[in-house]
Amino acid sequence: MKIHIIGGGNLGVAITIGISKYSKGNQVTITRRNIESIKYLESDDITVSHNNTNDIDQADIIILAIKPYQVDTVLEEILPAIKNKIIASAVSGLSIETLQEKAGKNHTIIHIMPNIAARFGESATCISYLEKDKEHAKKVISLFNDLGTVSIIDEKLMDAATVLGACGTAYALRYIRASMQAGIEIGFDAQTALAIASQTAKGAATMALEEKIHPEQLIDRVTTPQGCTIVGLNEMEHQGFSSSLIKGIKTSLNKIKG
Template sequence: MKNKKIAIIGCGNLGTSIAHGLLESEEFNPQNLTLTKRHPESLFYLQPKGVTVISDNSQAASDADLVVLGVKPYNVPNILKEIRPVLKPGKQTIVSLATGVTLEEMQTELDPNTALFRAMPNIAADIQESITCICGKNGSTELENQIKCLFNSIGISIVIEEHLMEAATVLGACGVAYVLRFMRAMTQGGIQIGFDAKTANMIVNQTVKGAAELIIKKGIHPEEAIDKVTTPKGCTIVGLNEMEHHGFSAAMVKGVLASYNKIEKL
């Protein structure tokens, strides 16, 4: 991706996270990155790094190999109509980050042969730790690999079928907030049992990080790891059973389903 010119149109929170991740990658040239925003002043701090920051979407799209749409779902059709006159069919690829906007819906606004992709990263792109789910249309295997390479620069990526993209949004993007809310609650519990807020937060942060790394590096199921710390008549199993008694797992599943149902209605 070092020589690919990338434009992120409508660079909000997620787009900015992706930009930060790309700029941290040694494989990417900052001079190949263009960011647009209606009021671009908030992105000017990236200009000293070599990034181009403008408000003209058409100008950004005309010079790019990959055009990443970071706008809200309801704005996708308008942006595609705006930039279509400057796009070169067969030469540029469109990647949308918008939830709920299908490849078919985007294609109606573009040349039918345009290579299109949907991608759902999360805000951990900011520190190159995102999980990005990708699906596409009209793209070759080589192009699909290039898109994966782009998002691998901000974490890891997987290719899925399009009908799973909304589920990927819930699990991978909304999921960050779920985990953070759990961490906040765990920190509050730590304060109640005697720690100051800073120390409790430090312990919780590293505990969650360690638990995730354990599962990833060992390749084990979470329940297998849980079994290692739940000794007979011990304090861990008492705490887990109390949480389950109050619906911990059920509440988590219900939350995931509620978010998914909300997306399905959009």
């Protein structure tokens, strides 16, 4: 397929690189007003342009990886150049209904929420769509399945998906950073502490994904009576580890909902 990505920020670039690396046989164009920072993508046979309408009429899927305040300007620019397109929107806080009204009924709107781990084929992408657009949505689902995992969710949960799957990347990295800092305090050099903390987090996530059981059951495997793991876990809970994370996620959601 021909994929046209509008928005050369962190998310747009991550999706672009992910498609280039992990989804075979696709041609990718990415646009950004100031293209100097993404010119390096051309070395991977990716078309880079400052013009949002560059060959957009040839695209099979148009991905909007832009900020909410940019939507009206971008649509005003591209709509005269396209007909009957699949538009996959990664714009936070913008519903399918609202974007459909702005874009017109002759375009198919698919709501996507990937994260920047798409760059490494590890995105947790959430997708919603109207039932009438199910066949068109399959193309988008297939594309993002190549970039990690895909969860099909109700449109009403897309704001929550933004927090859990996109903002959640920062939350997970903050855990890794804290674990790294603790590692340094107990004797490791920074690079070794980072390597151990990162791989341990990756291993734990892999266990959860592969075994598909409640995390507490996996925790039980490494907690022994009067052991060092359980006392550490209990101290974290006394200091509000779980409750602070839950509160942070809910606060982020409240911010999106305004």
